[in-house]
Amino acid sequence: MIIGSGDIAKVLHDREGALFFASGVSNSACESKDQYKREKDLLLSQPKNLCLFYFSTISIYLKNSAYTRHKTKMEALIRSNFNHYNIIRIGNITWGTNPNTFINYIREKKKAGEPYELLDEFRYVIDQDQLLTLTDNLPLKGQHELCVFGRMAKPKDLI
Numbered sequence: 001m002i003i004g005s006g007d008i009a010k011v012l013h014d015r016e017g018a019l020f021f022a023s024g025v026s027n028s029a030c031e032s033k034d035q036y037k038r039e040k041d042l043l044l045s046q047p048k049n050l051c052l053f054y055f056s057t058i059s060i061y062l063k064n065s066a067y068t069r070h071k072t073k074m075e076a077l078i079r080s081n082f083n084h085y086n087i088i089r090i091g092n093i094t095w096g097t098n099p100n101t102f103i104n105y106i107r108e109k110k111k112a113g114e115p116y117e118l119l120d121e122f123r124y125v126i127d128q129d130q131l132l133t134l135t136d137n138l139p140l141k142g143q144h145e146l147c148v149f150g151r152m153a154k155p156k157d158l159i
Helices: 007-011 035-044 066-081 102-111 130-136
Strands: 020-021 051-058 084-089 122-125 143-148 151-153
Touching: 007 130, 035 066, 051 066, 066 084, 084 130, 122 143
Parallel strands: 020 051, 051 084, 084 143
Antiparallel strands: 122 151
């Protein structure tokens, strides 16, 4: 079962016995308590007999924001409410149409001829095939947490 309709949900392969929860807050700049509550309530309403796959962020180790605090709380809820789960912490995805992802935001600015600033820093990015290799092969029993850094790239090299 796949919950969600965004960039991650659209590429997942459904697996018997798995619950892919890809219906979270997709904008890391979000400050809306309502959006965070919506994700929490939706998560807690899911069947507990399936193995939950939850997509978190590696940013929980890098930033202190409403978004990363929320993701940390969601991970704790999963640990205490689901017997079998895979918490998958990822960086920036390289595909999709969500204008709030880092790469798509920069692409749209460039396409529109609008100014944007790229810092000389590295970002962790994950490609669609890398994510699918994980989700297609992770076990459906047990409690697993993975930090998937993907590859390091400078934003100017991605755009």
